[in-house]
Amino acid sequence: MPKYARLKGTQDILPVEQPYWEHLRMRVAEIARAYGFERIDTPIFELTELFNRGVGDATDIVEKEMYAFKDRGGNEIALRPEFTAGVMRAYIENGMQVLPKPVKLYSIGPIFRHEQPQAGRYRQFHQFNAEILGVQDPLADLEIMLLAWDIYDSLGFQSLAFQVHSTGCPICRPQYVSLLAEHYRAHADAICDDCKRRVAVNPLRVLDCKQPQCQPIIAGAPKMLEHLCGECAAHFTKLRGYLEHLGKPHTINPRLVRGLDYYTKTVFEVWAEGIGAQAAVCGGGRYDGLIELLGGHPTPGVGFAAGMERAVMVMQAQHIAVPPLPAPLVFIAFLGDATARHAAQLLRALRQAGLGAQIAMGGSLRSQLRQADKSAARFTLIVGEDEIAQDVVTLRDMATGEQETAPLNGVAQTIVERLG
RNA sequence: GUGGCUGUGGCCUAACGGUCAAGGCACCUGUCUGUGGAACAGGAAAUUGUGGGUUCGAAUCCCAUCAGCCACCCCA
Numbered sequence: 001m002p003k004y005a006r007l008k009g010t011q012d013i014l015p016v017e018q019p020y021w022e023h024l025r026m027r028v029a030e031i032a033r034a035y036g037f038e039r040i041d042t043p044i045f046e047l048t049e050l051f052n053r054g055v056g057d058a059t060d061i062v063e064k065e066m067y068a069f070k071d072r073g074g075n076e077i078a079l080r081p082e083f084t085a086g087v088m089r090a091y092i093e094n095g096m097q098v099l100p101k102p103v104k105l106y107s108i109g110p111i112f113r114h115e116q117p118q119a120g121r122y123r124q125f126h127q128f129n130a131e132i133l134g135v136q137d138p139l140a141d142l143e144i145m146l147l148a149w150d151i152y153d154s155l156g157f158q159s160l161a162f163q164v165h166s167t168g169c170p171i172c173r174p175q176y177v178s179l180l181a182e183h184y185r186a187h188a189d190a191i192c193d194d195c196k197r198r199v200a201v202n203p204l205r206v207l208d209c210k211q212p213q214c215q216p217i218i219a220g221a222p223k224m225l226e227h228l229c230g231e232c233a234a235h236f237t238k239l240r241g242y243l244e245h246l247g248k249p250h251t252i253n254p255r256l257v258r259g260l261d262y263y264t265k266t267v268f269e270v271w272a273e274g275i276g277a278q279a280a281v282c283g284g285g286r287y288d289g290l291i292e293l294l295g296g297h298p299t300p301g302v303g304f305a306a307g308m309e310r311a312v313m314v315m316q317a318q319h320i321a322v323p324p325l326p327a328p329l330v331f332i333a334f335l336g337d338a339t340a341r342h343a344a345q346l347l348r349a350l351r352q353a354g355l356g357a358q359i360a361m362g363g364s365l366r367s368q369l370r371q372a373d374k375s376a377a378r379f380t381l382i383v384g385e386d387e388i389a390q391d392v393v394t395l396r397d398m399a400t401g402e403q404e405t406a407p408l409n410g411v412a413q414t415i416v417e418r419l420g
Numbered sequence: 421g422u423g424g425c426u427g428u429g430g431c432c433u434a435a436c437g438g439u440c441a442a443g444g445c446a447c448c449u450g451u452c453u454g455u456g457g458a459a460c461a462g463g464a465a466a467u468u469g470u471g472g473g474u475u476c477g478a479a480u481c482c483c484a485u486c487a488g489c490c491a492c493c494c495c496a
Contacts, residue, residue: 005469008487060494064421082496111496116421118490127496194493205494259495269496276490283496307496335454365454373456384454398456 009115009123011309020312023322024155028108028128031151035143037106037130042086044110048078054085054294056261058202065113079112082260083129084287084303085294091133092296101134104143108308119276120310131303133291138239141266141286141302142246148270148282148304149248155311156320161271162250164243165224166236167204167257169264170289172229177203179222187217204257223254235265262287266302274317275310282306328356330415331377333368335384343383346393346411353412372398379415 048068067079107129132140184199192211267285284304291299334343350357360368372380382394406414
């Protein structure tokens with residue numbers, strides 16, 4: 001047992017896993033850029049207050065999952081439990097409201113939540129995140145949803161499902177919530193203990209309860225979609241119209257609710273198979289009141305967050321092939337201490353010529369060739385006393401085993417020629 | 421925060437409560453004094469997660485604790 005072990009809920013992403021991560025990061029960046037999103041990086045920690053306000057005091061994330069502490073200067077700070085609050089802070093602080101609308105941003109990086117780890121759930125995990133700011137039209141909702149979908153689609157994910165719902169706005173939601181609470185109070189004896197608590201704390205959450213006894217109560221509950229105000233209803237209808245016109249398969253899920261307070265109108269999730277009980281690989285929605293809440297000019301916004309560990313798990317579960325990370329083209333082996341400096345010089349020359357190269361660091365020629373083999377280099381250069389004496393080097397093609405003698409000065413050129 | 425299952429070299433696995441915890445993979449070296457991928461031989465690598473307890477004797481039984489996995493809660 002090692003003296004130091006990684007902390008609960010954290011993980012080491014080892015070299016063998018990196019091809020998945022690299023492929024995922026590349027796809028996210030490629031597609032986000034192609035869709036007009038620009039990258040923004042914000043700090044991993046912020047004032048705790050920002051998350052309290054932005055995410056919502058009453059949410060589980062803020063109440064019991066935040067890594068919040070006092071720093072050496074006495075500031076109350078927290079490791080970010082999500083991206084959006086920090087991105088909104090940056091938008092306001094950097095005067096980005098003067099940018100032409102829409103402002104389309106994406107981020108990638110670590111997120112921290114003190115939760116009980118399980119399949120697809122960690123304390124430090126990674127998300128990619130996207131936001132569109134300054135547009136009220138559901139076209140922005142559509143664009144955000146398409147970005148999320150197309151990233152997974154381009155990765156080759158099978159059995160994806162789009163779940164869509166609307167949670168209304170500050171005008172219609174409170175009325176609906178009281179109707180819902182009333183319905184639950186009328187059936188107080190039939191519902192599970194968790195739901196009794198939920199009705200008091202966050203009534204919308206009763207809708208995604210999985211207890212069998214609650215299912216008939218949920219089925220008989222008033223539907224949010226039937227109680228949207230005119231504006232919210234029109235927004236939702238328009239969004240659905242776009243999705244249908246594009247032939248995007250989606251499920252209207254009247255039980256879809258979000259765990260963060262700032263959502264208004266549209267909420268959605270993307271589900272995929274392969275991560276145990278965690279079906280959601282991505283979740284998001286509209287948050288029209290957030291920027292104003294954080295002290296900015298009233299600005300509508302819509303965005304999503306996607307779990308990267310979960311995406312990697314789906315890739316592996318669905319046997320999605322990812323390209324191997326490129327290895328250095330050339331491996332340099334040498335014989336005898338006197339040749340080491342010539343070998344090092346050759347290494348430098350190859351690198352200056354733009355060829356990926358690495359050098360053996362001792363051992364018999366046999367073991368150096370073993371290293372070369374394992375490094376997946378296409379060519380091995382052998383530098384020995386004999387070669388140095390004649391100003392040449394032995395060039396070995398690792399796939400065929402064929403060897404030739406090449407002039408020391410023009411090795412890079414010779415290698416490029418052999419590449420075809 | 422709650423519950424279930426599981427902890428043996430880096431990884432996978434074996435060992436009726438009884439000498440020195442065994443094997444495979446991987447790693448290093450050699451057979452091959454200057455030639456990889458195979459084979460063979462050898463080597464390094466474990467106070468059996470940790471701490472207690474029961475016992476003449478514990479990897480094995482009991483308790484606690486930590487961690488991992490899974491599920492709830494919640495979320496990505």
